Amino acid sequence: MSIVRRLFVFPFILLLLTLGCAEQSEEQGEEKPHVRGIITDFEEEKEQVLIQNTEDHDVESGPIWISLNTDAELIIEGETATASLDETLVGRSADVWIGGFINQSYPPQTKAVKIVIHELKAK
Template sequence: MRRRISEKGEEKPHLRGIITNFYEEKGQVLIDNEEDNGVESGPILISLHTNAELIIEGETVTVPLDETLVGRRADVWIDEFIAKSRPPQTKALKMVIH
């Protein structure tokens, strides 16, 4: 099942939190979401959308997600849907790693 995300406040990230794990087989990171923004708080799996913008420490990069990101803070703007799985999953249109 999927849930549509409101497009209000596009400037503010939909998700924000610490990356707590990396799953190499699917190229996903698990973020412990700290924001509510209409999305249930808690862990959420994030993968990059095909044309996603990935910014690490202020620099736009073209590398895949990897284990070096675990423990870092991330701001994420997501695709319009979140799969209601356990944990929920979505695709990032933009991810900023601090």
């Protein structure tokens, strides 16, 4: 292969690699929540909620205590909340993204970097 052909192919390969990496970054930005389920309890002293964690296809994986990280984002019914977790959230569904370790206690405990609380559904 001549040097001219090699010089033409090289930028084309770089372009394909760049496009592939950009697509992967967009997918990572839409990461699924680590915890999803119903808030069943609130611990005022530790400012944490107990979520009955449900994995994909409604398979329960057990309860987990969630508290907010210092710079966590709390979204309630589509709006960023300025308040912290409280007992009014019990009974609502939540999606949680965690950013660290899960303490191996029972139930396990962790800190959230983002929690999305959904509005109450009429029974």
